[in-house]
Amino acid sequence: MFPANHKAPTRPNPRGSRVRRDLSGSWWNSAHALLDADRIFSVMSPADAVNALSSALVAGFDPADDLSRVVNPIDKGQLLLMPSEVGTGIGIKVMTLGRDNPERGLPVIQGSYLMFDGDTLAPTAVLDGAALTTLRTPAVSVVGIRPALERFDGPLRLVVFGTGPQGTSHVDTLADVVSEPFADVTFVSRAPENVGDDVTFVSRAPENVGDDVISRGSVVAAGSPELDAVLTRADVVVCATPAEExxxxxxxxxxxxxxxxxxxxxxxxxxxxxxxxxxAQVVVEDVETALREAGDVVLAIADGDLSRDDLLLMKDVVRGDAELDPSRPLVFKTVGMPWQDLAVAQVVLERATR
Structure with a gap:
């Protein structure tokens, strides 16, 4: 037994022990912002996300300089890594896409966004990845078409293919940036019986239309005569489906x-x-990215309906360097890029830590 006043002999610190103490959990908690979905949505509106993306492009960021996205197939779905550097910000989104999750009552998209200091490269924040994606995805779409909306004089008529979260979030984001309420919003569903509570299927019996039709929109079935009628009136058509045709x-x-x-x-x-x-005039985020990932562009070029030289860049549209023809359709094909998450995340972090 050692005496009560015994002290263990002093021994040199093992190699790296100081570094391990510096990276302890208490250091992490005190030096990092941890932002959940509620916090993100409390400091960032859909219109704010649109403006954050526009500002990044106007400030000179070129999507062609973005870092490469990595999509890895895994047993139950996909693992996505989306790194980027925009201005003084550095970040990476790590997400999973679980194809069987809806059957379990879980979201398809889950993950986190990790931010780093641009000078020291030290981690600075972790954001809820799904919430960030929910904000930035429709914001990207709206940034790419906002200059073209000037061709319409009155309230917009929208047709939205897809009744899931992306369909409704595109409506909400557009509503947050236009100056007046929509004339009407029509969702198109291939399976009207599976439509959620935030949209209402319009049957031939008007009494079946709920009160939420007024605030969100009505729904018609794909291939129906009603769809043909609303498409001929539509100012904006949103395609938010996994369709292959x-x-x-x-x-x-x-x-x-x-x-x-x-x-x-x-x-x-x-x-x-x-x-x-x-x-149409076809707008893309980046030509090389579109030629790799955007089937609407790839297949149109393969069929002789489009050429690489026809493509307009999103940054040129936003900066006013591309001439838009209001007498022609405009199609914005977006596949999502890493810089978009970072541009929105930077503003979220700035506001959340004021």
Missing amino acids: PLFSADAVRSDVVVIAMGSHSPGAREVPGALMAR
Whole structure:
């Protein structure tokens, strides 16, 4: 037994022990912001996200300089890594896409966003990745078409293919940036019986239409006569589905229609018909990214309906360097890029830590 006043002999610190103490949990908690979904949404509106993305482009960021996204197939879905450096900010989103999660009552998209200091490269914050994605995805779409909305004089008429979270979030984001309420919003569903509570399926019996139709929109079935009627009136068409074939015919929409195509993001899938791409001005985030991932673009080029030289860049549209023709359709094909998460996350962190 050692005496009560015994002291252990002093021994040199093992290699790296000081570093391990510096990286302890208490250091992490005191030096990092941990932002959950509620906090993110409390400091950032959809319009704020739109403005954050626009500001990054106006300030000179070129999406062509963005870091590469990595998509890894895994047993139950996909693992996505999306790193980026914008201005003085550095960040990476780590997300999983679980294909079986809806059957378990879980979200398809889950993950986190990790931010770093631009000078020291030390971690500075962790954000809820799904919440960040929910904000930035429709914001990207709206940034790409906002200059084209000037061609419409009155309240907008929207048609939205897809009744999931992306469909409704696109409506909410557009509503947050336009100056007056929509004339009408119509969702298109291939399975109306699966529509959630935030949209209402419009049957032939008017008494079945709920009160939320007024605030959110009505729903028609894909392929129905009602769909043909609303498409001919639509100012803006949002395609937010995993479809692999065109959702509508090219002659179903007006010559000045504005189309967002964001649901399909593989080179073999498309939501927009090639004939519409042929007569439209087509905007993409980045040419090389579009040629790798944007099936609407890849397939239209393969069919001879479009050429690489026809593509307009999102940054040029936002900066006013691209001339838009209001007599032609405009199609914005977006697949999502890492810089977009970081541009929004930087503003979220700044506001949350004031």
